[in-house]
Amino acid sequence: MKNINVYGSGCKNCTNTAELIEKTAKQLQIEIKLSKVSDLQAIMEAGVVSTPAVTVDGKLVHAGSVPDVQTVKEFFS
Secondary structure, three states, rough: EEEEEEEEOOOOHHHHHHHHHHHHHHOOOOOEEEEEOOOOOHHHHHHOOOOEEEEOOOEEEEEEEOOOHHHHEEEEE
């Protein structure tokens, strides 16, 4: 199971990112644990400077925009 965090203030782009990740994981039948992180201190501690940002198993894999479907699929590989 992949542990995925979506970092951001809860803006539309952050919400869209989380929904896209959930939808893609479901389509690929991949089990994930998705957390939405909006606490500013936690965002800074993760080294995020641009949101929405995504970490997979603690590694920053995307930041600054809503990822496309192909990018999300790469999160799971």
